[in-house]
Amino acid sequence: MEISIFGFSISAPSDVIAAWISTVIxxxxxxxxxxxxxxxxxxxxxxxxxxxxxxxxxxxxxxxxFFSRAGLDALLIRLQLAVPNNEFWLFQFEKYDQLFTTHxxxxxFFAAMPMLLGLMNIVVPLQIGARDLAFPFLxxxxxxxxxxxxxxxxxxxxxxxxxxxxxxxxxxLSTSIFTPDVNSDYYVFGVQVSGLGTxxxxxxxxxxxxxxxxxxxxxxxxxxxxxxxxVTAIMILLAFTVLAxxxxxxxxxxxFGTKFFSGPDGDPVYWQHLFWIxxxxxxxxxxxxxxxxxxxxxxxxxxxxxxxxxxxxFSIVLIGFLSFTVWAHHMLTVGLGPLLNxxxxxxxxxxxxxxxxxxxxxxxTLQGGLIRFTVPMLFSLGFIPSFVMGGVTGVMLSVSAADxxxxxxxFVVAHFHYVILASTILGIFAGIYYYYPKMMGLRxxxxxxxxxxxxxxxxxxxxxxxxxxxxLNGMPRxxxxxxxxxxxxxxxxxxxxxxxxxxAGILFFFWNIFKTxxxxxxxxDDPWNGRTLEWTVPSPSPExxxxxxxxxxxxxxxxxxxxxxxEMRTTTDHxxxxxxxxxxxxxxxxLSLAALTFCMIYQWFIASAIFAVGxxxxxxxxxxxxxxxxxxxxxxxx
Amino acid sequence: xxxxxxxxxxxxxxQIGFFIxxxxxxxxxxxxxxxxxxxxPSSEGPHPSEIFDAMxxxxxxxxxxxSSGMLYFSEKALSSDxxxxxxxxxxxxxxxxxIFMVFEISEFSHFVSEGYTTSTSSFLxxxxxxxxxxxxxxxxGCFWMGxxxxxxxxxxxxxxxxxxxxxxxxxxxxxxxxxxxxxILIVYLRYLI
Numbered sequence: 116m117e118i119s120i121f122g123f124s125i126s127a128p129s130d131v132i133a134a135w136i137s138t139v140i141x142x143x144x145x146x147x148x149x150x151x152x153x154x155x156x157x158x159x160x161x162x163x164x165x166x167x168x169x170x171x172x173x174x175x176x177x178x179x180x181f182f183s184r185a186g187l188d189a190l191l192i193r194l195q196l197a198v199p200n201n202e203f204w205l206f207q208f209e210k211y212d213q214l215f216t217t218h219x220x221x222x223x224f225f226a227a228m229p230m231l232l233g234l235m236n237i238v239v240p241l242q243i244g245a246r247d248l249a250f251p252f253l254x255x256x257x258x259x260x261x262x263x264x265x266x267x268x269x270x271x272x273x274x275x276x277x278x279x280x281x282x283x284x285x286x287x288l289s290t291s292i293f294t295p296d297v298n299s300d301y302y303v304f305g306v307q308v309s310g311l312g313t314x315x316x317x318x319x320x321x322x323x324x325x326x327x328x329x330x331x332x333x334x335x336x337x338x339x340x341x342x343x344x345x346v347t348a349i350m351i352l353l354a355f356t357v358l359a360x361x362x363x364x365x366x367x368x369x370x371f372g373t374k375f376f377s378g379p380d381g382d383p384v385y386w387q388h389l390f391w392i393x394x395x396x397x398x399x400x401x402x403x404x405x406x407x408x409x410x411x412x413x414x415x416x417x418x419x420x421x422x423x424x425x426x427x428x429f430s431i432v433l434i435g436f437l438s439f440t441v442w443a444h445h446m447l448t449v450g451l452g453p454l455l456n457x458x459x460x461x462x463x464x465x466x467x468x469x470x471x472x473x474x475x476x477x478x479x480t481l482q483g484g485l486i487r488f489t490v491p492m493l494f495s496l497g498f499i500p501s502f503v504m505g506g507v508t509g510v511m512l513s514v515s516a517a518d519x520x521x522x523x524x525x526f527v528v529a530h531f532h533y534v535i536l537a538s539t540i541l542g543i544f545a546g547i548y549y550y551y552p553k554m555m556g557l558r559x560x561x562x563x564x565x566x567x568x569x570x571x572x573x574x575x576x577x578x579x580x581x582x583x584x585x586x587l588n589g590m591p592r593x594x595x596x597x598x599x600x601x602x603x604x605x606x607x608x609x610x611x612x613x614x615x616x617x618x619a620g621i622l623f624f625f626w627n628i629f630k631t632x633x634x635x636x637x638x639x640d641d642p643w644n645g646r647t648l649e650w651t652v653p654s655p656s657p658e659x660x661x662x663x664x665x666x667x668x669x670x671x672x673x674x675x676x677x678x679x680x681x682e683m684r685t686t687t688d689h690x691x692x693x694x695x696x697x698x699x700x701x702x703x704x705x706l707s708l709a710a711l712t713f714c715m716i717y718q719w720f721i722a723s724a725i726f727a728v729g730x731x732x733x734x735x736x737x738x739x740x741x742x743x744x745x746x747x748x749x750x751x752x753x
Numbered sequence: 754x755x756x757x758x759x760x761x762x763x764x765x766x767x768q769i770g771f772f773i774x775x776x777x778x779x780x781x782x783x784x785x786x787x788x789x790x791x792x793x794p795s796s797e798g799p800h801p802s803e804i805f806d807a808m809x810x811x812x813x814x815x816x817x818x819x820s821s822g823m824l825y826f827s828e829k830a831l832s833s834d835x836x837x838x839x840x841x842x843x844x845x846x847x848x849x850x851x852i853f854m855v856f857e858i859s860e861f862s863h864f865v866s867e868g869y870t871t872s873t874s875s876f877l878x879x880x881x882x883x884x885x886x887x888x889x890x891x892x893x894g895c896f897w898m899g900x901x902x903x904x905x906x907x908x909x910x911x912x913x914x915x916x917x918x919x920x921x922x923x924x925x926x927x928x929x930x931x932x933x934x935x936x937i938l939i940v941y942l943r944y945l946i
Binding site: 249250253314318319321322325326352353356357359360361363364367368371372373374375378379380381382385389690691693694731735738739741743744746747748749750 | 757758759760762763765766767769770773774776777780781784785788791792795796797870871872874875876878879881882886896900904907909910911912913914917918
């Protein structure tokens, strides 16, 4: 489409123009609302905050924004695939590539990861009796780096330069030989910047869990969500670091002519190894925190303690370990040879064992319990059978001989959506419904929540179950159409209907949030009759929590005192609180880095050098204005 | 340097956090070492033994590795509250780091002048991204030392906080030296003897 403004004529595809127009309108509405209700002090306080609950809320807010955007992409994909030989809007060929690349990359890096990190941020300190994360400033930096990365990645679409190389960015397609334009650079830099933030947040969570537990909160008294977070954070440090180097190498290949993934000695398969050494643990990085959430919700609404606590902890650790030994099952058809294929097939099958232990422990927790079917519980119950189905197809895929048939087909797409949606997305929704009182001081509406749950769950199965059959009937992934004679029409059309049911579920979620905030009915500290420490602090959790500091006397500390009908014991003898002070520096650092990378993408090296100087100047300002200055050097008195 | 209980506790947090961060850095370098190992030598371009110069490597190593010792003296002086000698040793550390950078830059520019750039071969690609990333760490350390130098003169800067910042820098610097030892062993030594 051609548009002419003030004599300049710009040509852009109509979807990009539609995105610009709707963004401007939305931006206008939000600005009007902000001005009218004078929300500036609130925005200013969130820009400068280092508090774990507020940062967690920001993570979830923006994660959900990108989830909606990536979900919209999914609907567009389904519309294009609804009927054979379809030409929906302009999503064919390259445009379709960009569509599924954006959908995948956004869902993994800018939707699922931030929403999980947000829940960890909010919940973990409250569960272990920490007053904040160990490094509040770094926590803000971590969030704003994610935000900067997402900003860069999203910007590509608005400039009609969305990457089209798949979320896996496989070489040689991702090298400058085949995609010389800036599109793929947006992928490289967007993911790199947000990955850096993820590493910092993971480090922060680890130190918090090691060092900031309340008196009596021994390792084997920690709630399972905290355990899952701890193991996940360690996995993030290992996996995202390898991804950072993979992207670093790809950046050099694209911009400075190095020969890692092309040329006479360069090897595209090396990219696959590096990517999946990150990529497979990443799947468990997404799943384990969700397991943790379910492991805390199911006991609460069964009125029983978790069955097999130590086996649950052990299986989390074992899954975390095994996830680093299976990466090449994504590469069974590359030609690594029968020996390696067998090795990776066997390790992959082994993961089913600890996962199975968890499934049975959840079932045994339910057995004989007084089950309350609240919305968080429904999401948890919906997760169990759905996830098992995804697990079963996972074992099918690990049979390397059979994988030659399944590989790169819609069957694979069905499999990983079954596992990731069931664990991560249902887990995130369960977590949001469960912890909304701690985030906002409100409880989401149960009736609308049930509409959300049932529409989403039915839509999910209707979308992805037929997709197995589509795949087995021969439809490859990442192609934009099929012939009427291929026998794929019925199952594809069913998938499209299912996708829209899921979309309808999300609309109910929006309505729910809107309704809950309009009615604005404050909720008690412990609305679910909870078992753990987070339900002892006020809703929403204040900036100063755990004063006085509780003493933990066993697993499920709140449940212990409820059973014995007494107050929780407290103490003044506890470790010192992390030092925090609101600061605008994290935002400025992240924005400088975003500006720097934006200039790098367009190879304006002088401009990026200027922003780099700015970034270093901010580091120096930070060092000179350290918030510890006011608290140190007081001698023994303080 | 006497820290009170609260400061010692917060310092310990930071120490553990920074050690974990150095673990992340170590993994980054490990991945680059593996990359170097896979792609060296290449079928095209020069063989590493043709271009590496034992003299440059030895001289630059002497300065960088001994700078760790200089920093140790500076730390000793800081612990016993000898401001002047602490600053002198920190200055020497800085100087040695700068000399190392001069050697490094001259080595790189020598290679480039002979036509051996990042795009010459996979070997040189992996050489530049590994040794270059290390050099960037040294450069960052130089600026960090500059900041520490200035902060020592600020009257309101609490001594215990300064000590904490100094210690964290020293971990960084010793780590960067350790990586250089691996660079000598894996990148250079195999092709020099």
